[in-house]
Amino acid sequence: MSGTRSPFPTAPATEGGVLIVAHGSPSDPAPQEEALRDLAARVAAQAPGLRVGGTTLAAPGAFEKAVADLDRPLIYPFFMAKGWFVRKPLAERAQPFGLHILPPFGLEPELDAAVADAITATLDRQGWAARETGLFVAAHGSAVSQKNAETTRALAARLALRLGMGRVATGFVEQEPRLETAARDLGQALCLPFFALRSGHYSDDLPRALDAAGFTGPVLPPFIEWPATARLIARSLAARATPAEAMR
Incomplete structure (x- = not known):
């Protein structure tokens, strides 16, 4: 909308790799934190040379620690739609770091x-x-x-x-x-x-x-x-080599 600031920054943020982020479970964050780290490892195994991390929004401090560890990563939302959680809570967590947010998993062309x-x-x-x-x-x-x-x-x-x-x-x-x-x-x-x-x-x-x-x-x-999920994400990230593809 004209005159409305986009919640998704436009500054380049490719040097820190990619952080895969899901919502997680506030009542029991540990299992899904582990699942996101495992997914990140599977993606990294299929994307040589790319640093990939995984975390959730639910585990206290986990998102901020993962961002610091990767040093300004691109954010890959492991969500099924470009809905409220991506546009509001995730955007608000990413904004202080000036991070790009890529389109979510549910919109992958493949x-x-x-x-x-x-x-x-x-x-x-x-x-x-x-x-x-x-x-x-x-x-x-x-x-x-x-x-x-x-x-x-x-x-x-x-x-x-x-x-x-x-x-x-x-x-x-x-x-x-x-x-x-x-x-x-x-x-x-x-x-x-x-x-x-x-x-x-x-x-x-x-x-x-x-x-x-x-x-x-x-x-x-x-x-x-799904066995295909890590491969699909890795191929998608390889196709988005520049911030120009980041979510608007």
């Missing part, structure tokens, strides 16, 4: 292909035909921003078209339609959780909702556990 491959592999294991199978995409949603829902629905529509799925539905934890409602009466179907981490939403909210809906199909893991 994500569709990786997800399509995973769904195809799941269909093959089940012995199901795509045209006879429904796709249920479960996501966080938000009461304050539509970005997560918009990103989720757009992905679901692209996948349904790309794979020829028989039905597609999306449901959310924090907005309508809720997970339990959207997962009902899908028949033969599989679930794609549009979650970056193995959080409480994935481990608790989603199973409860699927049980209540009578959904019995396979459920894919959160993206941090």
